[in-house]
Amino acid sequence: MEKMIGEGKVVCVTGASGYIASWLVKLLLQRGYTVKASIRDLSDGKKTEHLVSLDGAKERLQLFKANLLEEGSFDSVVDDCECVFHTASPVLLTVKNPQLWYVLSKTLAEEAAWKFAKENGIDLISLNPGCVIGPLLQPITLNLIVEMILNLTKEATFPNMIPYWVDVRDTAMAHIHAFEMASASGRYCLVGYNIHMSETANILRQLYPTLTISNECEAYPLVEGAQVSKVKALTLGVKFTPLEVTLRDTIESLKEKGFLKI
Ligand SMILES: NC(=O)c1ccc[n+]([C@@H]2O[C@H](COP(=O)([O-])OP(=O)(O)OC[C@H]3O[C@@H](n4cnc5c(N)ncnc54)[C@H](OP(=O)(O)O)[C@@H]3O)[C@@H](O)[C@H]2O)c1
Known part of the structure; x- marks a missing residue:
């Protein structure tokens, strides 16, 4: 064998x-x-x-x-x-503005990790995924990002933002490749698709024509980050799953776990 x-x-x-x-x-x-x-x-x-x-x-x-x-x-x-x-x-959810504290905590944690790795001769690689979606293996907990997809099927409005979508399976596989590939080093951003929530909603509408998908975007100013290049992630051998497949698998998983009743 x-x-x-x-x-x-x-x-x-x-x-x-x-x-x-x-x-x-x-x-x-x-x-x-x-x-x-x-x-x-x-x-x-x-x-x-x-x-x-x-x-x-x-x-x-x-x-x-x-x-x-x-x-x-x-x-x-x-x-x-x-x-x-x-x-x-x-994650401390009791603070005011948890999103801001989350970003700060991740930045400080990564800085501390790089410093520690340098001082102790550890071969560190950091992977920074965007908004991770895709099927859930765990039974009951739903993170905020997957909840954004669930909310598209129930809420009147969705955030006026352009998320950095990436499939959870691609994210996990990228971690494994980063360990297995001798050439891997440094930091990697993992972003498969950078499209607005309204376009994400459109894809869901095409995939599930009978499902009610919100078409109202919040009026707040557009939350847009910089474009994230895939070039370095591709050197890890990451093959980004098509967004349609990730969205379909997310919805199917939400149905199977009982979060979405259709
Ligand atoms: N999901 C995303 O979109 C996304 C995007 C970018 C980066 N990330 C980062 O990727 C990592 C995993 O994300 P995820 O979405 O998979 O998160 P998750 O489902 O919330 O898992 C986080 C894990 O951390 C554990 N944990 C929390 N506090 C702990 C503590 N004090 N000691 C030990 N373990 C503790 C939790 O354990 P319990 O099960 O015991 O609660 C949980 O298993 C996190 O560092 C997150 O910040 C996630």
Whole structure:
């Protein structure tokens, strides 16, 4: 039998029950890796069941309890690992203007990671996805970005913005390629499609003609970021899933998980 690329290799995924991390764990197991996965509450079946039922999990998935806010909590998890996929991120929703604090926390965290990596000789690569959508593996939690798609099917208005869409599966795969490719280095932005919410709504309308899709855009000034180049991401071998496929799979997943009743 042909050897799988991850066979005999141990890697760690932090915040493993999260949206992106769950896909990362699934794809790593598929490639033969042994995965040490961190979760804050191992007794919560809603955080663990979808992981332990993945193909290969019985043989090669180990769950560990760890919390970023507890010093030393990750020591035994990252021990012996060839790579740490660090996706866990503490989010404080009690602050005023959480979006601003989120952006600041991500910027400071990345700066601190680069400084630490330089001082300790760690081979760091950072991946910065845009607005991640696509099917959910975890059962109950919906992040704000996927909720934006769900809201298009219920709310009267949608934000006047041009999101940086990227498929969750492409995001997870890019992380794996960044580890597997010796030539990978530095920072990568992962953005597949940069189209306005109204165009996103149009695609959904074509895909689901019987579904009520909002056609009212908020009057607020357009929220537009800089265009993000795909050139560096493509060097990682990322093949961006067509947006129509990602949107269809998102809606189908929302239906299957009971978030959308049609
Ligand atoms: N989704 C996007 O559109 C997007 C875009 C750009 C960047 N990102 C970044 O990508 C990463 C993953 O995003 P996601 O959407 O997959 O997020 P997610 O579903 O909310 O998952 C985040 C994970 O972090 C864990 N976590 C939170 N606080 C923690 C703590 N104190 N200690 C240990 N673990 C903790 C959570 O664990 P519990 O399950 O225990 O709550 C959860 O599993 C995050 O760093 C996020 O900022 C996401």
